[in-house]
Amino acid sequence: MAHYDLSIIGSGSGNSLITPFWDDKRVVLADKGSGSTAAFGGTCLNVGCIPTKMFVRPAALARGPVEAARLNVTQETTEVDWSAMRDRVFGRIDAISAGGRQYREVELDHVDLVTEQVTLTGDFSQPPFAFVSESGVRAEADQLVIAAGSRPVLPQVPGIDLPGVHTSDSIMRIEQRPEKLLIIGGGYIACEFAGVFSAFGTEVIQVNRSQGLMTAMDADISAAFSAEAEKNWTVHYQRTATRIAEHGEGLRVELVTSDGRVEHQDVDAVLVAIGRMPNTDLIGAREVGLDVHSDGRLTVDEYQRVLSQGEPVAGLYALGDVSSEAMLKHVANQEARVVAHNLEHPDRIRASRHEAIPSAIFSFPEMAQVGITEVQAAETVGAENLTTKIQRYGDTAYGWAMEDGEGIFKVIADRRSGQILGAHVMGYQASNLIQPIIQAMSFGQDAYTAARGQYWIHPALMEVTENALLGLEVPIPEDAPL
Ligand SMILES: Cc1cc2nc3c(=O)[nH]c(=O)nc-3n(C[C@H](O)[C@H](O)[C@H](O)COP(=O)(O)OP(=O)(O)OC[C@H]3O[C@@H](n4cnc5c(N)ncnc54)[C@H](O)[C@@H]3O)c2cc1C
Numbered sequence: 001m002a003h004y005d006l007s008i009i010g011s012g013s014g015n016s017l018i019t020p021f022w023d024d025k026r027v028v029l030a031d032k033g034s035g036s037t038a039a040f041g042g043t044c045l046n047v048g049c050i051p052t053k054m055f056v057r058p059a060a061l062a063r064g065p066v067e068a069a070r071l072n073v074t075q076e077t078t079e080v081d082w083s084a085m086r087d088r089v090f091g092r093i094d095a096i097s098a099g100g101r102q103y104r105e106v107e108l109d110h111v112d113l114v115t116e117q118v119t120l121t122g123d124f125s126q127p128p129f130a131f132v133s134e135s136g137v138r139a140e141a142d143q144l145v146i147a148a149g150s151r152p153v154l155p156q157v158p159g160i161d162l163p164g165v166h167t168s169d170s171i172m173r174i175e176q177r178p179e180k181l182l183i184i185g186g187g188y189i190a191c192e193f194a195g196v197f198s199a200f201g202t203e204v205i206q207v208n209r210s211q212g213l214m215t216a217m218d219a220d221i222s223a224a225f226s227a228e229a230e231k232n233w234t235v236h237y238q239r240t241a242t243r244i245a246e247h248g249e250g251l252r253v254e255l256v257t258s259d260g261r262v263e264h265q266d267v268d269a270v271l272v273a274i275g276r277m278p279n280t281d282l283i284g285a286r287e288v289g290l291d292v293h294s295d296g297r298l299t300v301d302e303y304q305r306v307l308s309q310g311e312p313v314a315g316l317y318a319l320g321d322v323s324s325e326a327m328l329k330h331v332a333n334q335e336a337r338v339v340a341h342n343l344e345h346p347d348r349i350r351a352s353r354h355e356a357i358p359s360a361i362f363s364f365p366e367m368a369q370v371g372i373t374e375v376q377a378a379e380t381v382g383a384e385n386l387t388t389k390i391q392r393y394g395d396t397a398y399g400w401a402m403e404d405g406e407g408i409f410k411v412i413a414d415r416r417s418g419q420i421l422g423a424h425v426m427g428y429q430a431s432n433l434i435q436p437i438i439q440a441m442s443f444g445q446d447a448y449t450a451a452r453g454q455y456w457i458h459p460a461l462m463e464v465t466e467n468a469l470l471g472l473e474v475p476i477p478e479d480a481p482l
């Protein structure tokens with residue numbers, strides 16, 4: 001069996017662990033590939049964040065005439081060239097993926113690449129740690145990092161494997177844009193693709209099991225977004241897909257409502273987006289005695305060390321979707337920086353940071369969040385100690401310029417200290433407008449200091465954020481900036 005200094009499973013954020021520190025050492029990187037093309041480089045690059053947002057931008061342009069009409073400008077979207085757009089997106093992405101693979105496989109002499117699914121094997125209570133590939137390639141290493149990511153959950157219903165049924169792994173590469181698309185799910189992926197395909201002229205029917213969309217977000221944002229989505233495409237709640245069958249050229253989906261009625265939808269294609277599961281089962285984590293949460297995530301301590309029987313195993317780390325509660329690329333990247341440090345400095349390991357983790361949902365409208373919801377905040381500090389402000393975009397100068405009617409920026413703070421507890425946004429550029437709040441929370445700035453301790457460019461849209469902060473009832477420190 002080949003022996004290595006470092007072994008990594010997963011070429012997403014795991015790929016960034018191969019720093020110059022390892023130049024004179026031996027490294028093995030295993031990755032079975034992502035999506036329908038088994039591409040190198042993980043989810044974000046090939047089937048996740050990056051290609052989805054490359055479709056979100058043209059979708060926003062396709063919707064341009066709606067805003068233009070509000071502002072007395074007549075525009076028309078005359079064509080959306082799906083094939084050209086798809087080929088442009090993947091022309092760029094596939095080249096980056098191929099280049100990354102070539103660099104690891106051919107250009108780095110000290111790195112060996114295994115392009116197959118691998119399974120952990122042997123004793124995992126202490127190094128060396130070993131894996132075996134499907135074709136029998138075995139490798140052991142002094143330190144091993146599990147960065148094996150997650151994959152889409154599929155409901156076990158008849159017809160789920162029919163060719164027209166997609167997940168985010170395949171929908172972006174389809175030959176033809178569907179005229180009618182049924183999207184199952186009400187979370188991040190479902191809402192982002194509903195925004196994209198509806199903008200391109202596809203008739204979108206979004207079906208969710210629960211009442212409302214993005215229900216894990218703050219209730220005000222979930223309610224406001226659901227109302228907007230219902231205007232922009234068709235949304236049905238409290239329905240579960242129970243069967244999919246071929247029907248003419250397309251598919252017939254059987255749905256059962258929460259009160260037991262059976263309905264059918266005839267569509268060209270189906271997108272299933274009901275969550276993602278960590279790939280712990282694919283690597284055989286339980287079989288070698290590693291601790292796994294009830295939701296399938298590997299258990300790690302604050303240093304990203306994997307636990308076995310409640311104890312960290314020295315030299316065995318995990319990061320990203322396979323172990324993290326927040327399945328987000330910026331979280332996987334932060335954990336990768338921590339693991340890179342800890343691999344190189346086992347005598348002074350550092351903890352990862354999981355405070356003020358933000359996320360954005362690039363739907364129409366866009367949403368963003370950081371910190372806790374109002375319900376969680378009331379449970380944490382008591383409802384009587386909260387102050388909240390919902391700033392409407394439309395009540396700021398740039399909001400007037402946009403004739404914005406729906407954008408809202410909600411911020412929640414502790415009225416005793418001014419500590420910001422959360423922010424929840426729906427509207428144009430939500431993912432950017434929220435950044436000053438992320439910064440204030442990360443550096444421990446109170447709401448008043450964050451608002452008045454800096455200039456805000458007038459009359460930029462960012463005044464929405466400033467006004468939200470200024471709308472909170474928080475103490476004003478005696479020497480506070482004016
Ligand atoms: C459609 C979509 C859109 C998204 N958009 C965003 C966004 O806008 N912003 C954001 O922050 N996050 C987004 N995410 C989430 C983000 O993509 C993930 O959180 C991130 O990519 C996880 O990185 P990772 O390194 O943990 O895993 P991955 O990048 O998934 O890497 C894991 C790799 O391990 C390989 N692997 C797994 N098991 C084995 C095995 N047994 N043997 C060999 N190889 C194996 C996999 O094939 C994969 O290549 C999105 C996700 C999806 C699906």
Ligand SMILES: NC(=O)c1ccc[n+]([C@@H]2O[C@H](COP(=O)([O-])OP(=O)(O)OC[C@H]3O[C@@H](n4cnc5c(N)ncnc54)[C@H](O)[C@@H]3O)[C@@H](O)[C@H]2O)c1
Nearest residue numbers: 185186187188189190209273274275276327328360361362
């Ligand atoms: N912009 C971003 O940052 C971004 C974008 C896409 C994905 N992601 C990450 O990927 C993760 C997975 O995304 P997702 O949208 O698949 O999951 P999600 O957890 O965001 O949403 C899942 C949705 O499916 C519904 N659901 C669950 N089981 C169901 C069933 N059997 N039938 C019908 N509906 C069901 C849930 O009620 C929920 O609305 C996200 O949680 C996020 O961490 C992030």
